[in-house]
Amino acid sequence: MKAVRLHRRGGPEQLIYEDAPKPTPGPGDALVRVHACGITPTELSWGTTYTTREGVERLPTIPGHELSGVVEAVAPDASAPKVGEAVYALTDFWRDGAAADYVVVRAGDLAPKPQNLSHTQAAAVPLSALTAWQAFFDHACLTQGQRVLVHGAAGGVGTYAVQLAHGRGAHVIGTSRAVNTSFLRDLGCDEVIDYTTVRFEDRVRDADIVLDTVGGDTLERSWRVLRKGGVLVTVAESAPAEKAARYGVRGVEFIVEPSRAQLIEIARLIETGALRVIVEATFPLPEARAAFVRGLGGHNRGKLVLQVAE
Template sequence: MITMKAVRIHDFGGPEVLSLDAVPLPQPHDDEVTLKVYAASVNPVDYKVREGSSGADLPVTLGRDVSGVVELCGTRAHTLKGDPLYAMLGNDRGGNAEYVVVKATEAAAKPQRLSHAEAAAVPLAGLTAWQGLFDHGGLKSGQRVLIHGGAGGVGHLAVQFAKAAGAFVATTVSAQDFDFVRGLGADQAIDYKNQRFEEVVEDVDLVFDLVAGETQDRSWDVLKPGGTLVSTLSEPSAEKARLRRARGVSYLTTPNAAQLAEISRLIDAGKVRPFVQAVYPLEEVARAEEQLEKQHTRGKIVLQVAA
């Protein structure tokens, strides 16, 4: 049996439960391919699954983002052999591995301008930003959006997508990230630790909430009547939405090959670029997850799987 290395957990817990295991090389069916993974990225969902929030069946391989090259093809995908692809995986597989099966509905051509490490930073965070802003938030050119957490993995791509779509972008960040988000195109940066955003922002069409809690509660005050509050974390209060004559939505991001292809076009047109704060080898996945969970991160943290 041919085996490969994969990062799995056999118990829920801290970074110490991460285990680099030898597992069988996965085989593709029909329109699936097996990707040789060059890079993967870490997302909050990885440490949340590891800590047991999803109650996943164990053992489980972590990681939802990959960039790599097609190595094996299913019977209906033979034309893809050797293609560089990037993908957000469904939660039935993990990308913190040397190889992974990817479905046609999950992958798009890797942006040509990006290295595999940069490309792996994009799928889950990019699709979360895209679906939150446009599918659920209905953001249009000329509208005003407030993005909470604009310097993080999702936020730094959301700022750029919203600008590329012609919106006015305000965003809450730590003071040390002011120059970073202004460089991404944000029109207004607000230091969330020292300033109440509702005192300096008003009349927004959309609040994109990547923080939840009291940040979400205070956000109703800045919405226009008829505006929308979209959260990646918690269901907005129906009562507060009604009082404000607004709409509240929460959602789970889903893989989407067509949206990923659209994101590739924006990247290759030079309108959007992911920021990678740190790259660790696959073996140091525990350090990568700890940094994301416990320390201030800007943009994304990536795992280099192959050179």
Template sequence: MKAIQIHQYGGPDTLQFEQEVHKPQPAAGEVLVRIQYAGAIPLDWKIRNGWLQNVFVKELPYTPGTAMSGIVETVGEGVDTFQPGDRVFGNVNGSYAEYGMAPATDLVHMPDDLSFEDAATIKGGAEAAWKALFTEGELEAGQTVLIHAAAGGVGQFAVQLAKWKGAHVIATASGANVDFVTSLGADQVIDYKTALFEELVSNVDLVVESVGGEIEDRSWGVLKPGGRLVSLTQLPSAEKAAQYGVTAKFNSEFPTSEDLYTIAQLIANGSLRSEIDSIFPLSEANQAHAKSEARHGRGRILLDVRSV
């Protein structure tokens, strides 16, 4: 099969499009998926750069990618929740390829009205937003949430899901994206290039932090006592959390399959909008990574695997 292979850690040019990569076969409990679209998400290039070698152990060469949408090709022994021809989304091992393998528990059925493009945006995008808001952040109707990088691949979903829940949404974005984030339903959008959010915001219940560094440092003071900060980029400071009397969390819990299907239904029925920044053919995965790594996109970046 055709696939992207990484033979050494490094920049986008380490992504090699190869014509003859071994096609996996499902073992017991596994599902082989014919990939339609793969999500090019920040985790992929952080692994590619070699930054997470102690967390995600890879045997070189490896096929990158996890987030995808596709069609079940074959199922392994003991799998009775899926059958060939089913439309699915979720995580597979090596989604930058014509075929990828996944435990059956990592896949979710697609609603009939959901497109493959939109389905590929859920894992690592809408899923991460749901986790930050509800699984980790425990956001409730009537509460106030501050969402950083609200025009990005996670932020755009977080704004919409928080409004769907009935929360008051404050968001940060660049001036070029203020109207876009407002169109997603944010009650207040702060242009981070011209204003300091900590001077305009206070007493919030939850901060969704997906930038890291000084943005996290400046976010503690806007929380009310007993509030929550959920980081999507790094383990937040336990010392700062104690100092400000708040809870800080990072990647300890994840949405359930039922949660993911709810997200898929919201997209399918138009309640949740999936903004796709760009779609690259699989052979141009290096360009997709370069764009994602530049951090200036609006929405999700996808790889069209059907075009190989």
């Protein structure tokens, strides 16, 4: 099969489009013919991209951990899905990803593809939407009427975060460049702060939840905008316990996990029009390097997707 692989650690310059062995499903797995694969620009810097769960180096490695495709084979011990079913999924970070003609995925992580989406659109959903979902509903326990600040609101995770929080009846404040203001209001932001001209901490007080997808100085300045007992969830870096204690808030850092059940819920929202999928650009698989370079530019609206079979 054709795949995009890294033979050594590095950035987009290490991505090579080449022939690779077609993977074989193990117990509990399914083999999926990939039609499209979503990327996260920063994933080439994640340790998981290069090792097994036990920490053993696993080069060469295939990136791209969200996919949409069609089931080609299922291990005898896996009861679902069926061969020929159109599916989408977040794949295990410690295994080869989906920037390839075929990928092996735990069968239990595959969910039916949203019926109203193309494979290209569906591949833009799993990792980012699950991250936003788990941040708000599993970790921050968001409830109706809360004030929520989303950093990086226009990005892959941010565009889902804004919509999910709005859908649960939160008051949503997003940070982005001014060029994204009307786009984000349309998605459900009640307020948009242009982080290039305004310090968000001068505008936001007593937030119930901050979702940080930016990190660095943005994370550092976020603790003080929360009410006592509020929650700061970061997916960009760690949330030091001493900082949380100093401000009397809860700090959470987490890594998104595959969830078939949550993808089914997310598909339902997409099919009813309650959740929109934003694709900034698509690239043919052989141009994966250009996709990552574009992503690392840092100002994408929504997701970048590699088209594999579509």
